[in-house]
């Protein structure tokens with residue numbers, strides 16, 4: 001993301017506008033209509049002034065005036081009402097005439113407001129639709145990214161981009177469109193009337209006025225970057241909040257409240273500073289323009305006295321001048337707003353343009369229900385550094401493994417040996433740098449991600465539960481499951497017993513991340529989810545690590561039921577849970593170093609013996 005100081009920023013502005021235009025295209029009909037309505041409303045300003053002048057000249061000379069006396073209007077020329085309506089030229093205008101004339105004032109104002117309202121509504125409609133589409137696309141784009149993206153992205157930043165930045169684009173884009181499309185026309189229409197009224201006076205105003213605006217433009221330039229920085233700060237603020245809330249237990253456990261508060265306060269202070277600078281720049285424009293306007297009026301009055309102008313003519317000119325200032329004021333803000341919008345839109349489009357690292361091949365197939373046969377062929381994976389460069393050492397390498405359907409496999413090895421990486425490769429969270437991963441003899445890259453992952457059930461060490469009821473948390477793996485199926489799954493997972501005991505049972509809300517439940521209970525809900533999914537492959541990642549011995553026994557029984565007839569691959573640090581595995585695969589430094597049943601490995605493999613001895617001496621110490 002380029003910074004506002006970057007010389008390439010103007011290129012970015014053009015690119016941003018082009019990208020916004022793409023979003024506007026589907027609504028171009030309404031968009032053009034809104035512009036046309038805005039133009040009508042803008043041009044109506046000039047028409048209204050001419051109307052006012054006719055009304056003023058009729059009313060202010062009312063008593064002495066007769067209908068046959070003509071009124072000289074700018075652009076239109078002389079208007080003689082007696083001639084126009086075929087009336088008696090000597091008839092005085094009278095109170096009725098004055099009242100009729102005056103009643104046109106609200107009519108003119110109403111029409112100006114009406115056109116303005118219609119165009120503003122249309123623009124709000126179009127920009128809201130654009131923002132709606134952008135938010136949807138941004139969220140979908142984030143959801144389609146691979147886990148590698150989430151390893152480097154900050155959740156708070158993503159949330160800020162999807163919600164707030166799209167809102168900034170919507171709000172500012174609407175204002176900018178309105179201003180750019182309408183205000184010049186408003187100014188021109190008023191100027192035409194002014195020139196027709198008194199060209200010399202108008203010319204003088206035109207020369208003096210921009211000169212007076214120069215200092216304002218200068219101030220604007222100085223602080224417009226603050227608007228852009230404010231967008232960066234608001235993103236930082238979201239990150240600070242999101243991380244503090246998500247990690248609240250850690251924050252509390254390490255008494256990190258002060259650190260979190262300081263981080264938030266620093267960003268908040270910077271954002272506030274930039275907001276104030278921004279407000280200073282925006283708000284100085286109004287009073288300055290008004291002061292200049294009052295100078296213009298004072299000078300104009302002197303000029304009117306000198307030229308012997310009639311009161312109603314002077315009145316119209318003052319009115320025209322005061323009407324010309326607000327659009328000029330708004331136009332002078334466009335540059336600042338454009339910068340702010342570009343930064344916000346840049347963040348959104350950067351996200352939207354991101355191609356996911358993992359995508360379905362164009363001819364990716366749905367394999368239906370898999371047999372559960374998994375093969376790793378000479379597979380290797382190197383994770384990436386934060387700059388995108390490959391790490392020097394592979395996370396796994398030379399992996400050649402054939403897992404037969406319906407058997408129970410265990411992956412063991414020291415921490416960092418590469419066990420979870422094999423799961424990630426099978427789930428196609430990452431594509432291997434060498435070799436391939438096959439499911440039922442077919443490269444997982446040729447299978448659609450939905451079909452591939454639909455064949456795999458997972459029970460993790462960190463069970464994630466949504467802030468929802470127990471029922472909905474179980475149903476997550478199979479959204480159309482019936483109540484009976486959910487209860488049956490919970491029974492198989494040995495979760496039903498505790499669910500019916502807690503108040504509200506299946507309707508109990510589990511709290512943020514399942515904080516109202518114990519580790520073992522969360523685990524059993526996760527197993528119920530996996531039961532409901534009934535996938536032919538089951539991956540167990542440290543499924544017992546959060547449990548005490550009693551819960552471990554219950555969960556083990558549940559997993560035993562769940563595993564029947566499935567290909568099960570379990571990562572286990574607690575060897576007691578995998579002693580019965582058909583085959584235990586020993587990993588070390590990213591390689592498979594041995595494989596076989598427990599009894600064989602115990603006699604021949606030093607790493608396995610070591611793990612086993614460490615485990616059992618720890619268990620004995622714990623039991624003692």
Ligand SMILES: Nc1ncnc2c1ncn2[C@@H]1O[C@H](COP(=O)(O)OP(=O)(O)OP(=O)(O)O)[C@@H](O)[C@H]1O
Pocket residue numbers: 151383384395413414415416417418419420421422
């Ligand atoms: N997302 C990642 N980005 C970069 N490196 C990673 C990532 N995930 C794992 N690694 C590294 O890859 C190697 C293998 O990690 P992996 O998680 O597969 O090991 P593991 O055997 O499952 O470990 P543990 O038993 O501790 O979970 C480790 O050196 C680890 O630091």
